[in-house]
Amino acid sequence: MAVIYERGSLIGLGLIAGSMSLAMREAGLAADEVSGHARSPESGGRARDRTGR
Incomplete structure (x- = not known):
């Protein structure tokens, strides 16, 4: 699949x-990075645990 975005953010x-x-990153839809922003530290921590970043 072709790159659609330079950067993705949710x-x-x-x-x-x-x-x-995760699907955007696995499919290569964003060229540079896919980032996410969470309100609570717990949500951000779970996301970091799932992605290994």
């Missing part, structure tokens, strides 16, 4: 946005 890292960010 607000909120719940089930939907978290899954979208």
